[in-house]
Amino acid sequence: MPKRKSGNYEVGYGKPPKAFQFKPGQSPNPSGRPKRVPELSELLGKELKRKRYIIEDGQRLAIPTFHILIKRLIELAGRGDIRALFHALSLADLYLKEERKVESLKLPAGDMTLEEAQKAYAELRKMDVAELRKMIFPRR
Secondary structure: OOOOEEOOEEOEOOEOOHHHOOOOOOOOOOOOOOOOOOOHHHHHHHHHHOEEEEEEOOEEEEEEHHHHHHHHHHHHHHOOOHHHHHHHHHHHHHHHHHHHHHHHHOOOOOOOOHHHHHHHHHHHHHOOHHHHHHHHOOOO
């Protein structure tokens, strides 16, 4: 392809003719990249972590939504709502199972033998990363 010269401008690879270049202020992709649509689990997680204000014992408290839901569930169960009682008991059972799991993984005080340390290490390796995070950072 013969090179055309328009003044001191040279047309070639990466240098389109002046007529086809983008004008100042003109975007090559006006609509841009579309925004990512968040998944339902992300939206739910974000809302459950969002702090909301409640008044408890005359004080205004900022509490995550998840904590408010748990408080409300336990309150309804205490009033005799059978469904709420069932859900509260199942959540309590899950909580107690987690507590027992954490208690079983606590290392004994004092010196451990090599076999005991290897056994404890093997148990930790079997655990899921999410479970370990819950153990190490319980309020997360």
